[in-house]
Amino acid sequence: MSVECFVTGGSGFVGQHLLAHLTTAGHKTWVLMRSPENIGRLRDQVSQLGGDPALVHVVEGDISRDGLGLSDAGKQCVSSASVVFHLAAQFSWGLTMERARAVNVQGALNVARLAASQRIRLLMVGGFMLQNLGHLASVGVDNEHPENTHWPTVYGRVGGYEGSKLEAHFAVIRYMREVGADYTIVHPATVCGHSQSGHILQGQPLAGLIRNLAQGRFKAVPGSARHWLPLVSVDYLVTMITCVALDPTMVNRQVLALDEDTPNLQGMLEQMAKTLQVKAPRLHVPIAVLRWLLMIPGLPARLAISAESLDFIQTQRFDMAESKQLERNYQFSHPDIWQTLEMTVRYVNGHLRNQGNH
Numbered sequence: 001m002s003v004e005c006f007v008t009g010g011s012g013f014v015g016q017h018l019l020a021h022l023t024t025a026g027h028k029t030w031v032l033m034r035s036p037e038n039i040g041r042l043r044d045q046v047s048q049l050g051g052d053p054a055l056v057h058v059v060e061g062d063i064s065r066d067g068l069g070l071s072d073a074g075k076q077c078v079s080s081a082s083v084v085f086h087l088a089a090q091f092s093w094g095l096t097m098e099r100a101r102a103v104n105v106q107g108a109l110n111v112a113r114l115a116a117s118q119r120i121r122l123l124m125v126g127g128f129m130l131q132n133l134g135h136l137a138s139v140g141v142d143n144e145h146p147e148n149t150h151w152p153t154v155y156g157r158v159g160g161y162e163g164s165k166l167e168a169h170f171a172v173i174r175y176m177r178e179v180g181a182d183y184t185i186v187h188p189a190t191v192c193g194h195s196q197s198g199h200i201l202q203g204q205p206l207a208g209l210i211r212n213l214a215q216g217r218f219k220a221v222p223g224s225a226r227h228w229l230p231l232v233s234v235d236y237l238v239t240m241i242t243c244v245a246l247d248p249t250m251v252n253r254q255v256l257a258l259d260e261d262t263p264n265l266q267g268m269l270e271q272m273a274k275t276l277q278v279k280a281p282r283l284h285v286p287i288a289v290l291r292w293l294l295m296i297p298g299l300p301a302r303l304a305i306s307a308e309s310l311d312f313i314q315t316q317r318f319d320m321a322e323s324k325q326l327e328r329n330y331q332f333s334h335p336d337i338w339q340t341l342e343m344t345v346r347y348v349n350g351h352l353r354n355q356g357n358h
């Protein structure tokens, strides 16, 4: 059965793949765009990713504006949708708290208000750190009573992007509960390229990491042999997002999209280095030491690494029971992570090698 969908962040990396996936399944999509003149390029991209560009329609708007700045015609389009997929975010390191909040927190609340006012399910994309309760506590988030969290302290510890993703998550749940509206949340690990083509966009953290390795900027492996950077392929992620968004049993629930077969960071870097035909770093450097080094002016730029990105490298393992149940229900599974990594490295090396980092 095909439905109509409203998508924010459709021009982004995950968004493009989601549009391709939704339109392949015959769903008509309305895409919120700040620059609607780019719709032709987005349709071409959706077509290249195997989707149906004729099913992609644009609605002009900006999530940081009241009511997303929609015209009456735009509101009409939203009202015909069965699901609001909220993917839009200001996704970069070094954001000020004000900027990150305006888009990622107020923007998410604006989208939530719109979905709730139209009685449409909200599918929100969070992040896997929200399922790491030890980490949340260590950075100052009160998971039991989020309203008691002192957010400026959290932003000071984790930076603008992650701080705003954490704050948005709790703010949206609180709002949706207050008004009795339906939501579902998917928490992705760091997103890897497509398992078949390796397609990934410039600006993605993993693409930046691959370029750094290719350019010999990785001198040591951050953390110990137990540290890993959990990954998920973009194809698995959009399959999961689509399944749960339309599943009545997933109302007001959250699920992780994370491949627990992701190797440890050292193994991951070795495999990438092999594909790139460069030397892999062998020495380990404790995260705390690296964090300290990155406080030296000029070093983050020279090493092309941001202290904010280090939070995503950790030793925590996750309970994947719920995700596995969904995989069984809908009969999908993670593609082989080693092959997905290899394809992603080849794609970055072939297409994005000389472009700037995140």
Ligand SMILES: NC(=O)c1ccc[n+]([C@@H]2O[C@H](COP(=O)([O-])OP(=O)(O)OC[C@H]3O[C@@H](n4cnc5c(N)ncnc54)[C@H](OP(=O)(O)O)[C@@H]3O)[C@@H](O)[C@H]2O)c1
Pocket: 008, 009, 010, 011, 012, 013, 014, 015, 032, 033, 034, 035, 061, 062, 063, 064, 086, 087, 088, 089, 090, 091, 103, 107, 125, 126, 127, 128, 165, 187, 188, 189, 190, 191, 192, 201, 203, 204, 205
């Ligand atoms: N990629 C990952 O590794 C990862 C991991 C965990 C969670 N996530 C989450 O997954 C979601 C999608 O990530 P992504 O990697 O696809 O991000 P992305 O490639 O950076 O795309 C961001 C999207 O948000 C849109 N956007 C930004 N500000 C906006 C505004 N004010 N109004 C309307 N649209 C706006 C951008 O539109 P323009 O084209 O106009 O710039 C773009 O379409 C985000 O919520 C992110 O936090 C991503």
